[in-house]
Amino acid sequence: MDIQYWLPLLGFIGANFVVALSGAVFKPGAWYEGLAKPSWNPPNWAFAPAWTVLYILNAVAGWLVWREVGFAGGALALGVYGVQLLFNAGWSAVFFGMRRPDLAFVEVIGLWLSILATIILFLPISQTAGLILLPYLAWVSFAAFLNLTIWRLNPVRA
Helix, strand or coil, X not given: CCHHHHHHHHHHHHHHHHHHHHHHHCCCXXXXXCCCCCCCCCCHHHHHHHHHHHHHHHHXXXXXXXXXXXXXXXXXXXXXXXXXXXXXXXXXXXXXXXXXXXXXXXXXXXXXXXXXXXXXXXXXXXXXXXXXXXXXXXXXXXXXXXXXXXXXHCCCCC
16 A cells, blocks of 8 residues: 555545634634533533544545545545535534524534435445444534524524
8 A cells, every 4th residue: 555545544634624623713712601501511621532533533434435436436425525524614613603503503404414414425335434424423413402402591682
């Protein structure tokens, strides 16, 4: 195995890193700290390690599909993969940047659906790629419920 084999993995890691930067640009800050949150809200320190693992799994999943069928053969699957990356990057901007838990909930539903579609499209190409995205779907399911709960506890005032 030469560099041509591993270089695309670095590309998938890079794409996920760029998406993760959204969380660095749009930070929780004082506004988030001031929100009412449920008792089961994870501590702030837990989010970075959880997302780091999920982004790595996401990158590996994309790479596994690319390795099996390439970009041409996996155009639909990898296109939907790209859509879920865009939804992922957008959530922090909407929730923390715009301070709109209501719109962020709509956005996270789009993220959840795009992750599910990615899994469905990845499974026939690489069962491993589809399965390693299940923790991502589970975490986003939890995050969506947390988003909804925070929205309900903190109604948006126009």
